[in-house]
Amino acid sequence: MKPVNTSKRLYSLDALRGFDMFWIIGAERIFHTYSEIKPTSFWVGLSNQFIHPTWHGFSFYDLIFPLFLFLAGVATPYSIGKQMEMGRDKMDLLIRIIKRGLILVLLGVVYNNGLELKPIDEIRFGSVLGRIGLAYMFANIIYLFFNQKKQVFWFFGILISYWLLFLFFSAPGYLSGDLSMEGNIVSYLDRIIMPGKLYLGIHDPEGLFSTIPAISTALLGIYTGSLLINTNPLKKKDSIIKMLLISFSFILIAQLWNFIFPINKNLWTSSFVLHCGGLSLLLMSIFYYIIDVLNYKKWAFFFKIIGMNSILIYMSIVFINWNFTTNSLFKWLLDIVGEPFNSVVYVFCLLFVQWIFLFFLYKKKIFLRV
Secondary structure: OEOOOOOOOOHHHHHHHHHHHHHHHHHHHHHHHHHHHOOOHHHHHHHHOOOOOOOOOOOHHHHHHHHHHHHHHHHHHHHHHHHHHOOOOHHHHHHHHHHHHHHHHHHHHHHHHOOOOOOHHHOOOOOHHHHHHHHHHHHHHHHHHOOHHHHHHHHHHHHHHHHHHHHHOOOOOOOOOOOOOOOOHHHHHHHHHOOOOOOOOOOOOOOOHHHOOHHHHHHHHHHHHHHHHOOOHHHHHHHHHHHHHHHHHHHHHHHHHOOOOOOOOOOOOHHHHHHHHHHHHHHHHHHHHHHHHOOOOHHHHHHHHHHOOHHHHHHHHHHOOHHHHHHHHHHHHHHHHOOOOHHHHHHHHHHHHHHHHHHHHHHOOOEOOO
16 A cells, blocks of 8 residues: 555546445445335335346446446546656556556455465456456557557457357357356356356356456446546536437447347346446446536545545455444444344444545555555
């Protein structure tokens, strides 16, 4: 961890990343616990939006992961792009990109398996951070060596090629185009190539081959970041309109593609990339307009604190017992509240403890930089 300069960061980017991480660190439990207390159709339906579909389909919770990867792409022109403008050698940047990608893969293995040494066949190598690391790495390499027109070609080329892979191939014994967990080609390739164990035995939602279309998710973020960083201060609204047009177009195309290539987070299908990409652009447009155009920033400070140390708070579960800390500090309050609402209050206490921890690091200008 080291101090970083926070003055030239895109405020809306940090705020949206924090909003995204807010649900990962435990906020979704508010709806789960309350729906158990009040199992009405409204609260149960809202709670179900924070549960991943078993296979095909989409819920709000499916957006959390691709949104984070999209935002990692948005940050690229503000980091790698700035250094390219300053004349830094591309090979030095390439080494930095690869190093960061591999560190994230390693952190993902630690997150999944802890620090305990295990036989290779008991280790799960697929991970959220691993996918972010690999997709970030390849998307940034494309950004480093190809102009924007060719980056767009890469974006669509990956998605179409991935679709054709499913269309013409399958696991042995299954018909071409099979999209079941057992019969699809991507899960089969992961089974025969990936070391260690897969999350679901025959399939891993963060498998190696389904990481390929995630590169396009990061590339869309890079395109968005390039658009924003090159926006004339007097024409910010024009950029927002462009983002919204792309957003709605992608969502529409995704819904149409869904009929023949279903939206599926487990396989990170091309329709899933476009659907989540459209929603990510929509959220980025809203946050950018409110925060960086209208200059309403105070409300977003809560999320900014989380967003500026997102990797640290994600990894903290491996090293910090947040439940123990929360119970130690707020058991008295939970006893006062009593059953059944103490379970809901507990989630708020947990989030408060984590946020105060991040706020302390923010005040000290300490951030985990990979």
